[in-house]
Amino acid sequence: MTRFEFLRPDLAALQAYAPQPGGHATAAIDRLDANENPYDLPAELKEKLAWHYQQVVAANRYPDGSHAPLRAAIARYVSATGLEPAIAPEQISVGNGSDELIRSLLLATCLNGRGAILVAAPTFSMYAILARTLGIPVRTVGRVEADWQIDLAAASQAIARSEPPVRAVFVVHPNSPTANALNAAEVDWLRSLPAEVLVVIDEAYYEFSGATLVGELAQRPNWLVTRTFSKAFRLAAHRVGYAIGDPDLIATLEKLRLPYNLPAMSQAAALLALEQRESLLAVVPELLAERDRLATALQDLPGLRLWPSQSNFLYARLPGAEAATYQQAMSDLKAQGTLIRATGGGLRISVGTPAENQRTVARLTAWLAARG
Numbered sequence: 001m002t003r004f005e006f007l008r009p010d011l012a013a014l015q016a017y018a019p020q021p022g023g024h025a026t027a028a029i030d031r032l033d034a035n036e037n038p039y040d041l042p043a044e045l046k047e048k049l050a051w052h053y054q055q056v057v058a059a060n061r062y063p064d065g066s067h068a069p070l071r072a073a074i075a076r077y078v079s080a081t082g083l084e085p086a087i088a089p090e091q092i093s094v095g096n097g098s099d100e101l102i103r104s105l106l107l108a109t110c111l112n113g114r115g116a117i118l119v120a121a122p123t124f125s126m127y128a129i130l131a132r133t134l135g136i137p138v139r140t141v142g143r144v145e146a147d148w149q150i151d152l153a154a155a156s157q158a159i160a161r162s163e164p165p166v167r168a169v170f171v172v173h174p175n176s177p178t179a180n181a182l183n184a185a186e187v188d189w190l191r192s193l194p195a196e197v198l199v200v201i202d203e204a205y206y207e208f209s210g211a212t213l214v215g216e217l218a219q220r221p222n223w224l225v226t227r228t229f230s231k232a233f234r235l236a237a238h239r240v241g242y243a244i245g246d247p248d249l250i251a252t253l254e255k256l257r258l259p260y261n262l263p264a265m266s267q268a269a270a271l272l273a274l275e276q277r278e279s280l281l282a283v284v285p286e287l288l289a290e291r292d293r294l295a296t297a298l299q300d301l302p303g304l305r306l307w308p309s310q311s312n313f314l315y316a317r318l319p320g321a322e323a324a325t326y327q328q329a330m331s332d333l334k335a336q337g338t339l340i341r342a343t344g345g346g347l348r349i350s351v352g353t354p355a356e357n358q359r360t361v362a363r364l365t366a367w368l369a370a371r372g
């Protein structure tokens with residue numbers, strides 16, 4: 001119920017997204033709940049950005065609303081793996097985080113009762129959250145617990161039956177929170193979807209997984225890939241995401257976004273990150289080695305089931321546990337100084353620095369032992 005007659009009644013049932021339960025954590029806590037890169041931007045790069053702010057940015061002027069230099073730099077980066085044909089700047093749209101792009105895609109496909117979206121749970125919660133704020137129905141299918149493959153038969157059936165029709169399917173490659181990349185059967189299923197269905201492939205963790213479907217975009221105009229600077233590139237504070245797709249689809253996203261959606265310093269930070277990407281991404285192999293060490297240490301803990309990860313986070317379940325137990329684990333670990341995420345019926349643990357990971361192992365081991 002709401003006091004205000006002018007508000008849509010369906011919004012009263014929704015809750016505001018609370019990324020950090022209990023508010024912003026103190027400095028002393030290990031923040032392993034949001035899959036960010038644990039390493040801040042190096043001091044020299046922060047100094048370069050500070051110099052840019054002082055010498056180049058006119059604070060009284062609107063930022064570049066075309067994002068032209070950034071779109072060109074992203075197109076070069078995406079094509080740098082030797083893509084043929086190369087991705088053009090007209091195939092890139094830049095958003096205030098991938099979240100903005102997800103919302104634009106929902107506006108473009110499903111508004112006014114025109115369509116529903118399909119997701120396979122557990123997955124990134126933002127698709128369903130944003131859809132609900134727009135009154136868009138969400139069809140949810142499951143996954144097979146053994147390897148988290150999407151229940152493809154259920155997904156096909158949901159598409160066949162949905163009214164309004166499913167206009168967009170959202171998949172993450174590799175998925176969050178379960179950390180598995182799309183397998184051959186899943187990719188084949190995506191290929192089998194009709195051209196009237198938009199396929200959104202969220203590659204937020206591309207720099208960690210090395211897995212991408214960008215090479216297929218040329219043959220599949222109904223596919224669109226999103227990526228972000230919030231994870232491997234260490235720029236979560238700046239909110240920069242981008243979409244890669246057919247020029248006509250991208251032109252539609254450009255119509256829907258707010259005119260000055262990306263602050264000048266965020267554009268500058270993303271450009272600098274691409275220019276310095278070799279040094280910035282040099283920590284990726286180290287983080288993957290840390291992930292493997294963390295997985296080895298957690299693997300045999302009694303009462304914990306861990307799945308293989310193709311990204312910078314691990315997903316675990318406590319066999320037989322209920323949702324409240326995961327919340328309890330999260331708050332007990334937080335009280336000891338390690339913030340992880342209870343989500344999707346399990347625990348998602350980001351890979352941190354070696355010291356953070358050692359504390360994660362010690363605290364989780366003690367927690368499981370106390371649980372008995």
Ligand SMILES: *Cc1c(COP(=O)(O)O)cnc(C)c1O
Pocket residue numbers: 035096097098099100124172176202204227228229230231236239240241
């Ligand atoms: C972290 C994450 C993103 C990044 O979102 P931004 O809005 O760009 O910060 C996108 N998709 C998934 C699946 C993620 O986990």
